[in-house]
Amino acid sequence: MARFLDVREGFAGATAQQFADVHDADLAIEADEGVHCEKAWLDAEAGKVFCLSTGPSKEAVMRIHERTGHPVIEIYEIDKEL
Amino acid sequence: MARFLDVREGFAGATAQQFADVHDADLAIEADEGVHCEKAWLDAEAGKVFCLSTGPSKEAVMRIHERTGHPVIEIYEIDKEL
Numbered sequence: 078m079a080r081f082l083d084v085r086e087g088f089a090g091a092t093a094q095q096f097a098d099v100h101d102a103d104l105a106i107e108a109d110e111g112v113h114c115e116k117a118w119l120d121a122e123a124g125k126v127f128c129l130s131t132g133p134s135k136e137a138v139m140r141i142h143e144r145t146g147h148p149v150i151e152i153y154e155i156d157k158e159l
Numbered sequence: 160m161a162r163f164l165d166v167r168e169g170f171a172g173a174t175a176q177q178f179a180d181v182h183d184a185d186l187a188i189e190a191d192e193g194v195h196c197e198k199a200w201l202d203a204e205a206g207k208v209f210c211l212s213t214g215p216s217k218e219a220v221m222r223i224h225e226r227t228g229h230p231v232i233e234i235y236e237i238d239k240e241l
Contacts, residue, residue, distance in 0.1 A: 082200055082209055093239045100241045118164055118211075120235035127164055127235070129200075153202040153209070157175045159182045 078111075078131045080155040081138050085147045089124030096126065102145040103128070110137040160213045162237040163220050167229045171206030178208065184227040185210070192219040
């Protein structure tokens with residue numbers, strides 16, 4: 078399993094509830110791809126959501142987010158965490 | 160205190176040791192600005208380092224990273240974490 082950090086757009090002015098709904102939607106289907114979204118962060122001013130996940134590949138993570146309606150615009154594979 | 164996620168460049172091919180040295184340099188001086196770098200992630204292929212921190216302002220976090228030689232290229236204030 079690898080670890081990823083991804084970025085999604087389109088969350089300008091999103092409320093905590095809207096953000097939670099998006100994250101819950103990811104959690105509900107992530108097992109289909111062997112993915113787990115560990116943490117998510119919202120910057121409502123920049124309109125971005127960041128997700129730290131584990132999974133078999135970038136593509137698997139991207140498919141989960143695509144299915145829940147918020148395609149990934151950037152994704153990074155983490156080599157090392159401190 | 161607010162929470163931030165920042166992005167730095169220039170780490171293409173960085174080793175785990177080089178990454179640790181940069182993070183340790185931040186930790187050594189972060190108290191000067193009331194900042195704490197909680198987590199850091201390296202993507203050596205993309206050449207980027209991501210840092211999750213707490214602090215009084217974006218500018219405080221940016222000053223720490225500037226002083227340790229790796230200026231921030233993007234910084235986001237976190238409204239909500241899940």
